[in-house]
Amino acid sequence: MNTKAKGTSAERELIHMFQTANFAAFRAAGSGSMKYPCPDLIAGNNLRKLAIEVKNSGTGYQHLNKQQIEDLESFSKQFGAEPWIAVKFKDWYFLTLEDINKTQSNFSITQEIAERKGLTFEELMRL
Secondary structure (H helix, E strand, C coil), rough: CCHHHHHHHHHHHHHHHHHCCCCCCEECCCCCCCCCCCCCEEEEECEEEEEEEEEECCCEEECCCCHHHHHHHHHHHHHHCCCEEEECCCEEEEEHHCCEEEECCCCCEEHHHHHCCCHHHHHHHCC
C-alpha cells in the first residue's frame, strides 16, 4: 500500500472510531495541499471540537514538518477546536502540540514518547 493510501486508510479508521463514540467526524480532503490551514480530520459533538493531524507509522518514529504543526495550530485557533496529533504505531495515540518533540527545524514523535505522553482513544473521549 502506498503512503497516501496508508494515510487515507488510517483517517477512515479514526472516522469510524469517532462515529462509534457519537462524534461527527470527517476527512478534510486536500489537507496539506491548499493554501489555507486545514487538518486531516475534524471531529466533534455538542461539547467538543477536535482538529486532528493524522499520522500512521510503520516504524517507531514519525516526522512532522513545521508547516503542518503551524497550520493545525492556526486552524484550531480560528475554528475554536482542540488541536491534536493522532499517530498510529501499533495502537493509536493522541498528543497535544506541547507533547511532540521539536527538532532543529521540524517536529517528531517516537513511539516511546507517544506511549508515555499520549492518550489512548478512550482517554481522549473521557476528557
